Amino acid sequence: MKKLVIIPTYNEKENIEKIIRKVFSLSGGYHLLIVDDGSPDGTGDIIKNLQNEFSGSLHLMERSGKMGLGTAYIAGFKWALGKGYEYIFEMDADFSHNPDDLERLYDACAAGADVVVGSRYIKGGGVVNWPWDRIFISKGGAFYTRMITWMPVNDPTAGFVCYSSKVLRAIPLDKVHFIGYAFQIEMKYRAWKLGFKIKEVPITFEDRKEGVSKMSSGIIKEAMYGVWKMRGFDHSKA
Numbered sequence: 001m002k003k004l005v006i007i008p009t010y011n012e013k014e015n016i017e018k019i020i021r022k023v024f025s026l027s028g029g030y031h032l033l034i035v036d037d038g039s040p041d042g043t044g045d046i047i048k049n050l051q052n053e054f055s056g057s058l059h060l061m062e063r064s065g066k067m068g069l070g071t072a073y074i075a076g077f078k079w080a081l082g083k084g085y086e087y088i089f090e091m092d093a094d095f096s097h098n099p100d101d102l103e104r105l106y107d108a109c110a111a112g113a114d115v116v117v118g119s120r121y122i123k124g125g126g127v128v129n130w131p132w133d134r135i136f137i138s139k140g141g142a143f144y145t146r147m148i149t150w151m152p153v154n155d156p157t158a159g160f161v162c163y164s165s166k167v168l169r170a171i172p173l174d175k176v177h178f179i180g181y182a183f184q185i186e187m188k189y190r191a192w193k194l195g196f197k198i199k200e201v202p203i204t205f206e207d208r209k210e211g212v213s214k215m216s217s218g219i220i221k222e223a224m225y226g227v228w229k230m231r232g233f234d235h236s237k238a
Contacts (some may be wrong), residue, residue: 002031002083002085002086002087003028003030003031003085003087003088003089003106004030004031004032004033004080004083004085004087004088004089005023005030005031005032005033005089005091005102006072006077006080006088006089006090006091007019007032007091008034008035008036008037008072008076008093009034009035009036009037010037010038010043010066011039011043012039012094013039013043013046015094015095016034016043016046016047016093017046017050018095019093019094019099020032020050020054022099023099023102026099026102026103027103028103028106030057030102031057031058032054032057032058032059033059033060033061033076033080034058034059034060034061035061035072035073035075035076036061036062036063037063037065037066037067038062038063038064038065044060044062047060061079063075068179068180068183069159069179069180069183070178070179070180070182070186071179073090074174077163077168077173078173080165080168081165081168081169085165087109087110087162087163087164088162088165089102089106089160089161089163090159090161090163091160092159092160096206096207097118097159097160097203097205098203098204101160101201101203102162104118104201104203105118105160105162108162108199108201109164113164113197113198113199114163114164114167114191114197114198115161115163115164115188115191115196115197115198115199116161116162116198116199116200116201117153117155117158117160117161117188117200117201118158118200118203119153119155119158119201119203120138120155120158120202120204120205121139121142121154122154122155122200123202124202125155125202125203125204125205126202126204126205127204127205127207128204128205128206128207129206130205130207134207141156142154142155142156142157145157145185149185151188151192152192152198153192153198154200155200156184156185156188156189157181157184157185158184160205161188163191164196167191167194167196170191170194170196171190171191176190
């Protein structure tokens with residue numbers, strides 16, 4: 001069972017070595033692909049130095065500049081499919097997603113789910129160290145998305161996800177439109193419209209302790225307007 005964790009990075013020098021070592025300390029046999037958008041803080045150099053230690057398991061895709069979360073994941077998905085990985089994970093670099101939860105996402109996927117979402121908003125899930133306004137925006141966005149799309153996912157903007165490779169092969173990746181939070185919604189929505197089984201498992205999301213958040217008002221606006229546009233997309237493979 002080939003498992004790949006994709007982590008997009010931009011200026012994550014405070015976190016990147018720690019998250020890499022943590023993932024490789026797990027017993028699940030994970031490989032890592034870091035998609036770095038030309039971080040000027042030297043994130044890429046740290047990864048290159050660690051590749052000597054984790055040869056064959058730690059991979060780096062370098063891009064020329066900040067091109068957005070969604071395009072980073074799409075590039076990573078295509079790379080993963082080309083290499084024959086069976087389970088592909090999305091995860092942040094800043095420890096807001098606990099690497100220990102990777103195995104719980106994998107177990108749910110291996111047990112029959114096609115997409116497994118690490119969810120803050122089901123029983124047993126939650127957030128830690130988030131200000132009230134971020135919680136309000138996030139929960140409000142989740143409710144708003146469900147009302148418009150009717151998609152049965154409680155945490156549609158979640159970025160801690162495990163995909164079976166068959167899902168990523170079925171979704172027309174070149175047709176995915178969005179790059180921020182709306183990207184996370186769109187991927188789940190496309191999978192659901194194609195008939196794939198989505199399961200949520202509870203996680204505790206903890207706000208980053210080091211580095212700078214990439215949240216912006218533009219990302220929020222993209223998600224607000226994007227969910228309306230998604231309903232008109234062609235969700236077939238063609």
